[in-house]
Amino acid sequence: MEKVFENDFMLKYFNIIQALSRSALATPNEAIVHQIKRLKESLEKDGFTKEAKSLDALMESSESALDMSPSKIQRSFIALKGEELTHKTTMPVDKETSTPLAEIFFPNDLPEKAPIFDENIQLAIQTIVNEWKKFDELLEINATPASSCLIYGAPGTGKTHLAKWIARQIGIPVVLARLEGLMSSYLGTTSRNIGNLFAFANRYKCILLLDEFDAIAKLRNDPQEVGEVKRVVNTLLQSLDSRHEKGFTIGVTNHESLLDPAIWRRFDIQIEIPNPSLEVIIRLLKHFTSPLEFNESEIKFLAWCLEGSSGADAEMLSKWLKRAFVIEKGSNIVEVMKQFALLNSGRVDTKKRNIMLHRDEDFMGLLLNDKVFSFKQKDIASLFGMTPSNLSKHLSKFKDSEKI
Ligand SMILES: Nc1ncnc2c1ncn2[C@@H]1O[C@H](COP(=O)(O)OP(=O)(O)OP(=O)(O)O)[C@@H](O)[C@H]1O
Ligand SMILES: [Mg+2]
Structure with a gap:
């Protein structure tokens, strides 16, 4: 290519090349990084130093983003089964309303500051976190950490904050579902939503956080719904059982007395968070x-x-x-x-x-x-x-x- 023509060509298309590289590096893999490096080296050889440098900068920022990505934090959960959740993973939706059944939070999106509780509660919580941090070591001796935990207590005492903080400490993404959001007035849809949510959570390496867990109990107030309640509670019981060895499950409620005893028993650990002293x-x-x-x-x-x-x-x-x-x-x-x-x-x-x-x-x-x-x-x-x-x-x- 003639030099003048080459320069014009670069000026015309480099913005697009740069944008393409940036998008590709948003979800980088080895092949993408290799090709962008090749492009950068050719540009350097042909004297397009400024353009080569800008590709270098793009690769550097993508590397630092990669260092903070959830998969890097998950180092200690190699043995935990399931696929990796990414920002691109699609969440199943309620068929009737098309609302997603849950939200995904990556560790960096979760609260860094520990909630403030009495020392004995703080120690108990630290034990749960430590078990999960030693997941791989426990597995080597055929042991596993507690797989489910129910956090209950008065409103506004920091239960949801605590659940999210535990998840951040453990360092794997959270699938957060508010049970109210899974409930539908269409017969059978609530059970289907619960089934789909758990199937999703079981497929990926994640913590399943079921907030406002008591919502299911509200169905009981409606005498028309006896059959539906039975179906929903059964689905929930089976679903909770299906979580064994799949990942950690945390339930949060401030109406623990409304919970079915069979559901209550499904949780390995139960922590009460009282009003602050x-x-x-x-x-x-x-x-x-x-x-x-x-x-x-x-x-x-x-x-x-x-x-x-x-x-x-x-x-x-x-x-x-x-x-x-x-x-x-x-x-x-x-x-x-x-x-x-x-x-x-x-x-x-x-x-x-x-x-x-x-x-x-x-x-x-x-x-x-x-x-x-x-x-x-x-x-x-x-x-x-x-x-x-x-x-x-x-x-x-x-x-x-x-x-x-
Ligand atoms: N013990 C605590 N330590 C730190 N922050 C707290 C504590 N208790 C409450 N908060 C703060 O109060 C707000 C409400 O807390 P959170 O939503 O976790 O409460 P909750 O127990 O889940 O309430 P609800 O039962 O209404 O869902 C949050 O901003 C949280 O940070
Ligand atoms: Mg809450």
């Missing part, structure tokens, strides 16, 4: 309010307001505090919490809420008399923006006026 609420508040800084009596006061609430409530309150303290830098924490109590009636205990929203003196008295939190006069004074001596004078004056 006082110590956990304090850790959650510190975690969620960061980078805002509260002193110990303020954190204790926030925990007092949230007593008996869930981790999700602590997260919600923290967002509220961030907004309040950004909009008005010098806000008083007691005033902010009164607003919170007023507009979040379900998140603050009714008795506490009524007193908080009534008279400050009653509010102070309630805090001072709290046996669990044992606030000192100086804590209350700093919360209400007073000096301790002003606070005691104020309270004694108030008591005197009450006597009149």
Whole structure:
């Protein structure tokens, strides 16, 4: 080819060549990489240095993406049977509505931060994770890790977060299905959806995460549906049995009492996640309010307001505090919490809420008399923006006026 013509040719087509290479490298294999290397070397030889470099850069970024791809993370699961899930794998759908039966999450899409629980729960969870991390070693001595786990407990306590975090620790993709999404009003479709979902999960190396597992139980409320319920529960039992030695299955529910005992028994491990203890609420508040800084009596006061609430409530309150303290830098924490109590009636205990929203003196008295939190006069004074001596004078004056 004549030089001038060659240059024109390159200018005209290189953008397309580059785009083609980029698309091919999105799902690279040895043959693709080999051909692009050949092209790069020819370009270099013919003096198209800039173009050769741009192909080099494409290959480099594809290599680093490859290093982070799920298949590289799955190194320790060589012995786990099944095909590899990729971003291209198609999910079966509900025949009636065409909605996918589940979502796929790769380890990098899952939460990195461990949920915060009491130490004993944290230790129990770590045991499950460790068993799966040693999967191949266990297999060498003919043992396998627990293959299923039911996580149950009050709403908003971090169960779904925990299930996803466990999956990230284990390091294989998750097939996440909300059972509600598999249910259909067409006779037989729910069972078919369950069957198809499990067939899909059994085909691939994955963790099957069944969220809102109790949805099946809701069918029972409909007397018309007795036959259908039986069919669905049977399918579910058979499907759960079919998961043995296929991969880890995690069920999550906050209505464990609605679960059929036979389903309950199918799970090797059952973990109850209770509402957070006082110590956990304090850790959650510190975690969620960061980078805002509260002193110990303020954190204790926030925990007092949230007593008996869930981790999700602590997260919600923290967002509220961030907004309040950004909009008005010098806000008083007691005033902010009164607003919170007023507009979040379900998140603050009714008795506490009524007193908080009534008279400050009653509010102070309630805090001072709290046996669990044992606030000192100086804590209350700093919360209400007073000096301790002003606070005691104020309270004694108030008591005197009450006597009149
Ligand atoms: N113990 C916890 N540690 C960390 N984050 C938590 C904790 N509890 C709740 N959260 C946070 O609260 C939110 C709700 O949590 P999640 O959805 O996991 O709760 P859940 O128990 O599955 O609730 P539900 O029963 O309503 O499905 C999430 O943003 C989660 O990160
Ligand atoms: Mg949940």
